[in-house]
Amino acid sequence: MKLARSEIYKYMKQQAKSVTIYDIARKMKVSPATVSRALKDHYSISKETTRAVKKTARSMGYLPNTLASSLRSNKSHTIGILISRINRPFMSSLISGIEEVANREGYNIFISQSFDSASKEVSNAEAMFSSRVDGLIVSLAMETIDFKHFELFKDKHIPLVFVDRVPPEMEANKIVIDNFNAAYKATEHLIKQGCKSIAHFGGAQHRNVYKQRKEGYEAALQKYQLSIDEKLILYSNLGEEEGFTMTEQLFQLPQSPDAIFSANDTAAVSAIRFARDKGIKVPQELAVVGFNDDYLASIISPSLTTIAHPAFEMGKIAARQLLEQKENVDLVASKTTVLKTE
Amino acid sequence: MKLARSEIYKYMKQQAKSVTIYDIARKMKVSPATVSRALKDHYSISKETTRAVKKTARSMGYLPNTLASSLRSNKSHTIGILISRINRPFMSSLISGIEEVANREGYNIFISQSFDSASKEVSNAEAMFSSRVDGLIVSLAMETIDFKHFELFKDKHIPLVFVDRVPPEMEANKIVIDNFNAAYKATEHLIKQGCKSIAHFGGAQHRNVYKQRKEGYEAALQKYQLSIDEKLILYSNLGEEEGFTMTEQLFQLPQSPDAIFSANDTAAVSAIRFARDKGIKVPQELAVVGFNDDYLASIISPSLTTIAHPAFEMGKIAARQLLEQKENVDLVASKTTVLKTE
DNA sequence: TTTTCTTACGCAACCGATTGCGTAAAATAT
DNA sequence: ATATTTTACGCAATCGGTTGCGTAAGAAAA
Numbered sequence: 001m002k003l004a005r006s007e008i009y010k011y012m013k014q015q016a017k018s019v020t021i022y023d024i025a026r027k028m029k030v031s032p033a034t035v036s037r038a039l040k041d042h043y044s045i046s047k048e049t050t051r052a053v054k055k056t057a058r059s060m061g062y063l064p065n066t067l068a069s070s071l072r073s074n075k076s077h078t079i080g081i082l083i084s085r086i087n088r089p090f091m092s093s094l095i096s097g098i099e100e101v102a103n104r105e106g107y108n109i110f111i112s113q114s115f116d117s118a119s120k121e122v123s124n125a126e127a128m129f130s131s132r133v134d135g136l137i138v139s140l141a142m143e144t145i146d147f148k149h150f151e152l153f154k155d156k157h158i159p160l161v162f163v164d165r166v167p168p169e170m171e172a173n174k175i176v177i178d179n180f181n182a183a184y185k186a187t188e189h190l191i192k193q194g195c196k197s198i199a200h201f202g203g204a205q206h207r208n209v210y211k212q213r214k215e216g217y218e219a220a221l222q223k224y225q226l227s228i229d230e231k232l233i234l235y236s237n238l239g240e241e242e243g244f245t246m247t248e249q250l251f252q253l254p255q256s257p258d259a260i261f262s263a264n265d266t267a268a269v270s271a272i273r274f275a276r277d278k279g280i281k282v283p284q285e286l287a288v289v290g291f292n293d294d295y296l297a298s299i300i301s302p303s304l305t306t307i308a309h310p311a312f313e314m315g316k317i318a319a320r321q322l323l324e325q326k327e328n329v330d331l332v333a334s335k336t337t338v339l340k341t342e
Numbered sequence: 343m344k345l346a347r348s349e350i351y352k353y354m355k356q357q358a359k360s361v362t363i364y365d366i367a368r369k370m371k372v373s374p375a376t377v378s379r380a381l382k383d384h385y386s387i388s389k390e391t392t393r394a395v396k397k398t399a400r401s402m403g404y405l406p407n408t409l410a411s412s413l414r415s416n417k418s419h420t421i422g423i424l425i426s427r428i429n430r431p432f433m434s435s436l437i438s439g440i441e442e443v444a445n446r447e448g449y450n451i452f453i454s455q456s457f458d459s460a461s462k463e464v465s466n467a468e469a470m471f472s473s474r475v476d477g478l479i480v481s482l483a484m485e486t487i488d489f490k491h492f493e494l495f496k497d498k499h500i501p502l503v504f505v506d507r508v509p510p511e512m513e514a515n516k517i518v519i520d521n522f523n524a525a526y527k528a529t530e531h532l533i534k535q536g537c538k539s540i541a542h543f544g545g546a547q548h549r550n551v552y553k554q555r556k557e558g559y560e561a562a563l564q565k566y567q568l569s570i571d572e573k574l575i576l577y578s579n580l581g582e583e584e585g586f587t588m589t590e591q592l593f594q595l596p597q598s599p600d601a602i603f604s605a606n607d608t609a610a611v612s613a614i615r616f617a618r619d620k621g622i623k624v625p626q627e628l629a630v631v632g633f634n635d636d637y638l639a640s641i642i643s644p645s646l647t648t649i650a651h652p653a654f655e656m657g658k659i660a661a662r663q664l665l666e667q668k669e670n671v672d673l674v675a676s677k678t679t680v681l682k683t684e
Numbered sequence: 685t686t687t688t689c690t691t692a693c694g695c696a697a698c699c700g701a702t703t704g705c706g707t708a709a710a711a712t713a714t
Numbered sequence: 715a716t717a718t719t720t721t722a723c724g725c726a727a728t729c730g731g732t733t734g735c736g737t738a739a740g741a742a743a744a
Contacts, residue, residue: 018498020730031694036731046692063494066472067418068730071409072699086441087434087654096429099455108469111453113441127450130408152405156360312429362700373724378701388722410700413729688743695736706725713718 019062028056039064070132079322080110080133082124084141084165088266090311091139094163097315098137105323107134116237118143125149135159135322137315140167142204142237159325161318165207173321175314179209183216186289187261191224195259195287199232199250201243201267213263213291232257236267243270251278258286265290361404370398381406412474421664422452422475424466426483426507430608432653433481436505439657440479447665449476458579460485467491477501477664479657482509484546484579501667503660507549515663517656521551525558526565528631529603533566537601537629541574541592543585543609555605555633574599578609585612593620600628607632 021035028035030049038045038053045053070076079102083091099109110133114121121141128136129152136153138160147167153160154172166174190198200217203210214233221228231253236242243266250256251274262268268290275286282288291309363377370377372391380387380395387395412418421444425433441451452475456463463483470478471494478495480502489509495502496514508516532540542559545552556575563570573595578584585608592598604610610632617624624630633651 018730022730032731033695033733034693036733037693040732044692049692061494063468063472065413065474065730066469067409067413067474068699069732070699071407071413071701072730072732074699076409085438086428087431087438089429089431092429092434095453096427096455099428103454108473109453111437111451112445113438126405127408130405131450132407132409152403360700364700374701375703375725376723378703379723382702386722391722407700410729411702413731414700414702416729686744688741690741691739693737693739695734697734698732700729702728704725704727707723709721709723711718711720714716 018065019057019060020065021062024053024057024060024062027060028053074132076132076134077106078108078110078131078133079319080128080131080136081112082121082128082136082138083111083113084116084139085113086111090164090265090309093311094139094315094318097312097317098319099315100312101316101319101323107323114141114144116142118145122149125152129153129156129158133158135161135326137161137163137318137322139163140165140207142207145206159322161322161325163314163318165209168206168208173318173325175318175321176208177309177314179212180216180219182291183213183261183263184220185216186291187217187220188224190259190261190287190289191220191226193259193283193287195257196226197229197232197255197257198226198259198261199234199257201238201246201260201262201264201271202233202235203238203263205235210263217261238262238264238267240266240270243267244274247271247274251280259288260286261289263291360407361399361402362407363404366395366399366402366404369402370395416474418474418476419448420450420452420473420475421661422470422473422478423454424463424470424478424480425453425455426458426481427455428453432506432651435653436481436657436660439654439659440661441657442654443658443661443665449665456483456486458484460487464491467494471495471498471500475500477503477668479503479505479660479664481505482507482549484549487548501664503664503667505656505660507551510548510550515660515667517660517663518550519651519656521554522558522561524633525555525603525605526562527558528633529559529562530566532601532603532629532631533562533568535601535625535629537599538568539571539574539597539599540568540601540603541576541599543580543588543602543604543606543613544575544577545580545605547577552605559603580604580606580609582608582612585609586616589613589616593622601630602628603631605633 021032021039025032025035030053034045034049035053035057038050039057041050066076070078079098081095081098083094086092086095095109095111102109110128110131112124112127114124118141121144125136126149135158136150138150139162144167147170150160150167150170150172161173161175162170163175164177166176187198198217198221200214202214205211205214218228232250234246234249236246243262246267247260247270250260260268260271262271268288271286271288272282275282275288280286363374363381367374367377372395376387376391377395377399380392381399383392408418412420421440423437423440425436428434428437437451437453444451452470452473454466454469456466460483463486467478468491477500478492480492481504484507486509489512492502492509492512492514503515503517504512505517506519508518529540540559540563542556544556547553547556560570574592576588576591578588585604588609589602589612592602602610602613604613610630613628613630614624617628617630622628
């Protein structure tokens, strides 16, 4: 009985085998090579054979095995995307933009999240390489300060494009916005609203975007002769929790600020929620400006003003540049594209 | 000179070859089989050999070729995700949930968007099959009414889990929420706020979620003896644009409604924006309740009330069920899990 | 009619890892 | 000392397409 049972299992595990080009070849009495070529409209196969092969392939429900094809041809028709986390409006729009272009060109996308951890970014990058992506689009993790895990791609001439959070020195295509200017304007906006004491939620300062935003913020303060108060500048990962604690911290100061310019929206939203919970009127008592998410802003205006970030557009450009790099292997890929905000 | 030039190109294209187990084997004077086994801690390889192999592998910068491995072992360690579009808070949270579980178990995720088109869903499903995903998590496109493109997976015993937008009859695991009840409560909420004329933005009625939401809405109206006015029930794809035009349509009626219950948030937000543009006070003159996005709601309360949708949780459960199915091939996979809302 | 091209296809190696089976050598049992 | 088992590894086929090279048959040229 035991044997019988194991036989049953064996039977159940036995997945209906997929149709391969060998099956088609056998049925049509031609070689697998001919089938392979016919399916790709290779010139050396006659029109009739091609048509006939395609027809039987369809009738047999043939679907190519991408793995086999990719292994042999060393092209996976896949673009890897390495981001911090997907459930951020900016990121999902970025991905959407990438996929729009990629799909049109017959590419699929492979996504993985670093959750802002440097080690996870490294292992994700390696996983991308292992699955032989044809190119990689990256927005760096908050933690990352070392970039040698990307050398791998450069060595192998695998197109590499950085978006938004880009490495400072690496020679590669980069798509960014003018963070300094955007931050400057955002801060200026608050100042013109009459705010006198403007706090700033900043991210890791080794990350270009956060550094530039802070600099823009400071430049605006200086321009309007407001003092830069280090106690009003808080740094964190700008997560939901951090937004709360940072706001709390601000309101424990003897002089709490009347405005916050946050380097991202997640923290900005937390600040607003904190204020609401404490009965602080937004924006009368506390004005908040965020960064990244045009969607949110359009809804809850005027409570939260934010910088429109052309995420979708950035994704499209990144994908396009990546595919261009594939075409021209000899293309020197070290162009920085700056997009406008607002 | 021409030859020379083409030689240069050839040289440039010549990507530094990757290290394979053969390279390691050669260097260590063992067989590739031994290297392969050592790297996976196969019991039949001695501890010393295993350690030595791993060491040289590391020193040579070896990274496994996932394609080759997947091809041979017929397992890709990849979970496919088929959704309508990624840049919706609900969807990106869902994905996040899936990846959390998947990653922990050593799986990667492969995403593709149907953009609510049935034909794109079919081709995406086939692409997923072609890349031999180990399982598929699906939230149906708005258009889809035919499900035979999923039979492929069932035939091959590839785990299949549907989330949120699920097929009505197919035998498969499904993760849903109680849409009827949630819609009922949402509508009831509006009624209790004193709204007398409540409109509804519905989606395709062949899609379970939209049908159930509409039914919940109607049930609430009936319960509170409000008449169901067909002119106040509008159907569309619930996109941003549609939200506008539907709202516009409502306000062209002789008797415009004082509330809208929208089957998703995208349309709800458009309604609010429309109202704001036209100087209609929200929620005094027009109350709006959306569906899906707890994040938004928490921010702009009380303007927009919405049903909390446990997207992240749903993602985790979907991934877990999928992996379970892989373990137990003989598991009858036809369980519908209903999650609570709010 | 003979020679030279084309056309249309097949052979077989290959991509890189996995795995069933076989087998020396060492370890243990008899 | 001989027989048996265990340990540790190698051989070679395999997964399913792809592709360089070779060639028979028919077409065109001489």
